[in-house]
Amino acid sequence: MSRGTIRAYVLGDAQADRVVPPTGITAQLTFFVSAAMAFLAVFALALSLASGRLADRWSDELARSATLRLSAPADQKAEQTAAALRILTQTPGVARARALSAEEQAALLAPWFGADLPLEDLPVPQLVEIIEGDSGYDVAGLRLRLSAELPGAVLDDHTRWRRPLVEAANSLRRLGLIAVLLIGGATAAMITLAANAALAANAQVIEVLRLVGARDSYIAQAFVRRFTLRALSGAALGMAAGMGAVALLPEASDAGGFLTGLGFQGATWLVPLLVPVLGAVVAFAATFVAARRRLGELR
Numbered sequence: 001m002s003r004g005t006i007r008a009y010v011l012g013d014a015q016a017d018r019v020v021p022p023t024g025i026t027a028q029l030t031f032f033v034s035a036a037m038a039f040l041a042v043f044a045l046a047l048s049l050a051s052g053r054l055a056d057r058w059s060d061e062l063a064r065s066a067t068l069r070l071s072a073p074a075d076q077k078a079e080q081t082a083a084a085l086r087i088l089t090q091t092p093g094v095a096r097a098r099a100l101s102a103e104e105q106a107a108l109l110a111p112w113f114g115a116d117l118p119l120e121d122l123p124v125p126q127l128v129e130i131i132e133g134d135s136g137y138d139v140a141g142l143r144l145r146l147s148a149e150l151p152g153a154v155l156d157d158h159t160r161w162r163r164p165l166v167e168a169a170n171s172l173r174r175l176g177l178i179a180v181l182l183i184g185g186a187t188a189a190m191i192t193l194a195a196n197a198a199l200a201a202n203a204q205v206i207e208v209l210r211l212v213g214a215r216d217s218y219i220a221q222a223f224v225r226r227f228t229l230r231a232l233s234g235a236a237l238g239m240a241a242g243m244g245a246v247a248l249l250p251e252a253s254d255a256g257g258f259l260t261g262l263g264f265q266g267a268t269w270l271v272p273l274l275v276p277v278l279g280a281v282v283a284f285a286a287t288f289v290a291a292r293r294r295l296g297e298l299r
Helices: 003-011 025-063 074-090 102-113 139-149 159-201 203-211 216-247 266-297
Strands: 065-070 094-099 126-132 153-156
Touching: 025 159, 025 216, 025 266, 065 074, 074 094, 074 126, 074 139, 139 153, 159 203, 159 216, 159 266, 203 216, 216 266
Parallel strands: none
Antiparallel strands: 065 126, 065 153, 094 126
């Protein structure tokens, strides 16, 4: 289709527009479906973008941290902790290492055992936080040295449980994008049905237009333009409602976790503005194909 043809379909013709009734069930259906699908598309985009941010954050933060667990008798714990910190300080690629205080360890265990857990009466291992430098460190080499000098030390680089979390977040991102595609397909199907219904309802008008010399392209132009504009206006309303609903969601916070970070951030607020444009493109293509096929059947 040439640029001039597309311009003719978009700009339309006042006489051709009279072929399509301005009101009725097809108009209401097209407008409602476009608005509803645009509303859902905004939420699907918000979920996809938030999942992507979450995957990137988890991957970056967890990849640069590790935990050293020291299991030793109470009278040897301080000595082994000092030895572990000395080894970590001497390890190339370790930016920082510190032993967690009793209060910090109690806070980590509080969700499972309560806030009044008596750590001094329990054989709780000492935890050491390790922050990786830009160059990284040799995990295998560090494990070998720790096993030789501190047999009770266990190095956990979070790989075992970091990968499933990142994969889950990436899966949510993909599901969000798939949902957007399914919404687009459902929109195209519904608009196609509405266009076919309008064409069937105006079969006699189309026959009269053909008798007076109107071409199928002229008749199709009226349907395509009217349904495209309906879809554009409905999608714009649905997008605005969706963005308003997303804006009301709680902002991201450490306490709330993933469910408080589902909104758009920064320049990503511009992404939903594409929804009405894409909705109009889908409506244009669906109505164009439906009109051409239906007009061919009405010959």
